[in-house]
Amino acid sequence: MATYAPQELATVLKDGLLSFPATPFAGDGEVDEARYREHIDWQSSFDIGGLFAAGGTGEGFSLTPEESARVVRLAVETAAGRTPVLGSAGGNTAQAIQNARAAEAAGAEGLLLLPPYLTECDQDGLLEHASAVCASTSLGVIVYNRGNAVYSAQTVARLAERHPNFIGFKDALGDIEQLARVYTLNGDRLFYLGGLPTAETFALPLLQLGMSTYSSAMYNFVPEFALAFYRDVRSLDHAAVTEKLGRFVLPYLDIRDRTKGYGVSIVKGGLKAVGRDLGSVRPPLQDLAAQDLADLTTLIKSADVHPEGDPR
Ligand SMILES: O=C([O-])C(=O)C[C@H](O)[C@@H](O)C(=O)[O-]
DSSP, X not given: OXXXXXXXXXXXXHXXXXXXXXXXXXXXXXXXXXXXXXXXXXXXXXXXXXXXXXXXXXXXXXXXXXXXXXXXXXXXXXXXXXXXXXXXEOSSHHHHHHHHHHHHHTTOSEEEEOOOOSSOOOHHHHHHHHHHXXXXXXXXXXXXXXTTBOOOHHHHHHHHHHOTTEEEEEESSOOHHHHHHHHHHHGGGSEEEEOSSSTHHHHHHHHTTTEEEEBOSGGGTOHHHHHHHHHHHHTTOHHHHHHHIIIIIHHHHHHHTTXXXXXXXXXXXXXXXXXXXOOOOOTTSOOOOHHHHHHHHHHHHHTTOSOTTSOO
């Protein structure tokens, strides 16, 4: 049972850094429960605003509905109230509802609604899809603006009017005009989070468009650096943000952009580099090639983003 009412959850999430824990797979490709518990335990030991289990970086798109539910339950049990854990819902409407109910039963505090895949859809159809998921749960729901789920400002407003438990808008498109429209029409009724790949890159400019927080995939392996970056963003310290972009984030993007799908693979690469190996990614993603992993390991060391105090 969730401990936060939807609007209370929004208040907690909007002023903290958010992250998406990677899901470990064992040698046989199965979810590695012991290593996941260990990872969530470490990730929950910092001052993080919330963790989204089985999301994009958690390869939720490669998990069966049963695995997704199990991963969310493990995350809830392991975080043990130290930070809110949210689940994700994706695919067709019936499956997304199944994910939502399973996440709620697993004790998640909220839900990220991923886009429905493959087909195109118009605003009325998208509204009905998101509306059905919001109606299926008492959890706070955040929609993910990406892929075939691009929500107009009016669709967001209609969804907000219908469902008090619709609390947040996560963006992975970076269309400034759309974001200006969504924020201008919906204002404080929702909270807004940046979710572009390697969200640090865009965090400071998007703050001006109402995005008070973002999801940091790199928090998975360099949590201290990711939290320091977030503090710099929130205190509008342009010089500190620029220094961190130059020292680590932009060279990291150079490695990430070498192969499609590396946005997730590089997180598992980073975990290997800091001695917290969570295994391989599942197809259709590919692990970092040996040279890319070596370059990432060198970068993490030279940028000094992994504290020496970490026993790994
Ligand atoms: O669904 C997800 O894992 C994401 O939102 C992706 C990341 O957290 C993204 O914002 C990033 O790469 O920093």
